[in-house]
Amino acid sequence: MSGLDNIREMMRRDKVFDFVEQKRLPFTGRRVVIPGEIDATHGPILYLENISVSFDGFKALNDLTLYINDGELRCIIGPNGAGKTTMMDVITGKTRPDSGSAYFGQTMDLTRMSEYEIAHAGIGRKFQKPTIFPQHTIFENLELAMAADKHVWPTLFAKINAEQYERINEVANTIGLTDLLYETAAQLSHGQKQWLEIGMLLMQNPRVLLVDEPVAGMTHQEMDKTAELLKSLAGKHSVVVVEHDMDFVRSIASTVTVLHEGSVLAEGTMDEVQNNPKVIEVYLGE
Ligand SMILES: Nc1ncnc2c1ncn2[C@@H]1O[C@H](COP(=O)(O)OP(=O)(O)OP(=O)(O)O)[C@@H](O)[C@H]1O
Numbered sequence: 537m538s539g540l541d542n543i544r545e546m547m548r549r550d551k552v553f554d555f556v557e558q559k560r561l562p563f564t565g566r567r568v569v570i571p572g573e574i575d576a577t578h579g580p581i582l583y584l585e586n587i588s589v590s591f592d593g594f595k596a597l598n599d600l601t602l603y604i605n606d607g608e609l610r611c612i613i614g615p616n617g618a619g620k621t622t623m624m625d626v627i628t629g630k631t632r633p634d635s636g637s638a639y640f641g642q643t644m645d646l647t648r649m650s651e652y653e654i655a656h657a658g659i660g661r662k663f664q665k666p667t668i669f670p671q672h673t674i675f676e677n678l679e680l681a682m683a684a685d686k687h688v689w690p691t692l693f694a695k696i697n698a699e700q701y702e703r704i705n706e707v708a709n710t711i712g713l714t715d716l717l718y719e720t721a722a723q724l725s726h727g728q729k730q731w732l733e734i735g736m737l738l739m740q741n742p743r744v745l746l747v748d749e750p751v752a753g754m755t756h757q758e759m760d761k762t763a764e765l766l767k768s769l770a771g772k773h774s775v776v777v778v779e780h781d782m783d784f785v786r787s788i789a790s791t792v793t794v795l796h797e798g799s800v801l802a803e804g805t806m807d808e809v810q811n812n813p814k815v816i817e818v819y820l821g822e
Pocket residue numbers: 591592595596614615616617618619620621622623
């Protein structure tokens with residue numbers, strides 16, 4: 537055996553040892569990275585622990601600890617500048633924390649993964665401005681999203697199989713755009729474009745969906761439909777929604793987390809946080 541083989545063998549044994557140990561241990565905070573495996577057996581799917589992020593000395597996140605359970609629909613609220621978007625940036629690998637840890641399931645260390653790896657591992661993010669392809673139909677947009685995931689851009693629109701066709705129709709139905717499947721995306725209303733973007737994320741079957749201010753600029757009717765859509769996604773996906781519109785938050789949330797100055801100020805049901813004096817003082821009483 538060459539020296540290199542020896543090292544390889546040692547690394548392999550070490551990995552197996554870690555893996556076995558990881559499986560045997562109850563939750564102790566010790567986790568090992570096993571690429572491709574999302575272990576939510578302890579309940580949470582996302583673990584943010586003691587995260588701090590500074591921009592030029594200003595602490596956008598300050599010792600933030602937050603857990604998201606597998607399959608839950610969580611709303612994050614808080615005043616402007618509270619760190620909500622920065623928190624999503626940390627989860628998606630766009631911003632690296634100065635300290636603290638961020639895990640996807642028990643085993644995936646998000647602080648060591650690239651943005652691409654995180655997206656590929658199953659964390660999808662919807663930005664405020666939809667990134668749809670306006671000149672293409674709804675069907676094609678969903679097809680493009682599927683292709684983007686499978687690295688088959690060059691063979692686009694070649695031929696999709698029956699299963700893929702079925703999946704596109706299923707997602708179109710979920711986002712309420714079945715009747716418009718062969719219309720171009722440019723013709724959609726603002727709300728419909730937002731739903732299409734959510735549909736494009738769904739094509740990649742994410743385990744976690746992060747949605748930043750989804751109902752900004754929507755009509756009341758569109759807001760109601762968005763609430764139904766996000767509620768319908770919970771269970772199969774974990775959905776984290778940042779939103780300022782309190783009526784909307786009330787209509788969807790089971791658990792609400794209030795961020796303030798980069799850390800958690802309160803957490804509970806909508807009624808609990810709305811009646812929390814600290815929350816009223818810094819946020820709701822504005
Ligand atoms: N890239 C950056 N460089 C410098 N400062 C930043 C950067 N990103 C965020 N900040 C600052 O960090 C703080 C938190 O910003 P963040 O966008 O996370 O707040 P937010 O809770 O999403 O607010 P809003 O409700 O207005 O969207 C703000 O003071 C912001 O100006």
